[in-house]
Amino acid sequence: MTPLANTTVSLSLTILTLLALFTGTAPSAFGEGGARRDVIRHAEAQTAEAAAPISISRRATILDQSGNVLRQGTNGWTCVSDNRDKGGQGPVCMNESWAEFANALKANRLPVGNQIGIAYMLRGGRSMNSPASSAMEAPADHPSVTEVGPHMMVRLPNPTLLAGLPTSPEQGGPWVRWAGTPYAHIVIPVESDQAR
Numbered sequence: 001m002t003p004l005a006n007t008t009v010s011l012s013l014t015i016l017t018l019l020a021l022f023t024g025t026a027p028s029a030f031g032e033g034g035a036r037r038d039v040i041r042h043a044e045a046q047t048a049e050a051a052a053p054i055s056i057s058r059r060a061t062i063l064d065q066s067g068n069v070l071r072q073g074t075n076g077w078t079c080v081s082d083n084r085d086k087g088g089q090g091p092v093c094m095n096e097s098w099a100e101f102a103n104a105l106k107a108n109r110l111p112v113g114n115q116i117g118i119a120y121m122l123r124g125g126r127s128m129n130s131p132a133s134s135a136m137e138a139p140a141d142h143p144s145v146t147e148v149g150p151h152m153m154v155r156l157p158n159p160t161l162l163a164g165l166p167t168s169p170e171q172g173g174p175w176v177r178w179a180g181t182p183y184a185h186i187v188i189p190v191e192s193d194q195a196r
Contacts, residue, residue, distance in 0.1 A: 044062075044064045044065075044070060044081035045062045045070050045071060045081065047081040047091050047123075048060075048062045048063070048064075048070070048079035048080055048081035048091050048093070049062065049079055049093075050091060050122065050123050051079055051080075051090075051091035051092050051093040051120050051121055051122055051123060052077070052079060052093030052120035052122060053120070053122075056075065056077050056093060056120070057077070057079050057093050059073055059074050059075040059077070060073040060075060060077035060078060060079045060093055061073035061077070061078045061079070062078075062079050062080075062081070063078060063079070063080045063081070064080075064081050065080065065081055065082050067080075076095060076096050077093055077094065077095055077096075078093070078094055078096075078099055079091065079092070079093040079094075080092050080093075080094075082125075089125045089126040090121055090123060090124055090125025090126060091121065091123055091125070092119050092120065092121050092125065093119065093120045094117070094118065094119040094120075095115075095117060095118050095119070096115075097113055097115035097116060097117035097118070097155070098117035098118055098119040098153070098155060100112065100113050100117070101113075101117045101155050101183075101185075102119075105183060110182050111155070111182060111183065113157065114157045115157065116154065116155065116156060116157070117153075117154065117155035117185070118152065118153070118154055118155075119152065119153045120151075120152045120153075121148070121150065121151055121152070121153070122150045122151075122152075122190065123150065124147065124148055124149045124150050124151070125147075125148055126146070126147060126148070148169065148187065149189060150189065150190050150191065151187050151188055151189050151190055152187075152188050152190055153177075153185050153186065153187055153188070154185060154186045154188065155184075155185040155186075156185075156186075159181070159182060159183070159184035159185070162176045162179065162184050162185075162186065163179075163180075165179075165186070167179040169187070169189070173189070174186050174187065174188045174189070175187055
């Protein structure tokens, strides 16, 4: 085969492969919808990684919104591709202590542990005004969910240490979400481009 013929065949295979990846008409080696799934998983992983500084997220375990592992990590952090358009709160990366706190919140039980919990949401996200409907209702004059810009969150093992700190984002700077509850934690606004 001539060099020109080799180039043409190679270019044709490349075009077919790209077409298969973006249209979901992958060769049988990918399986039914396999290429489309791979593209979606890659996009979900990128969304999850964007939640934290790359020095953390590049070695973190990556989960999709349903909790399926997309990539096993090595640094003890977990990043979740939580899509706000599908009912999620936004992508988040958290250390092990924050993950325990998040699990306690979902299960409507008291958080345990004596380590500082840290989570990043550098793409912003939704914030519930109350930690759990059975634990505390949102005030009538506040919406139950608000949008929060890029931020990080810190939870201390003893939330009473946060007493006296600002409790509203309108005051500017760090503030305490869910003050006076066992779920109280500090929300720290950040500039996402500088943090990444």
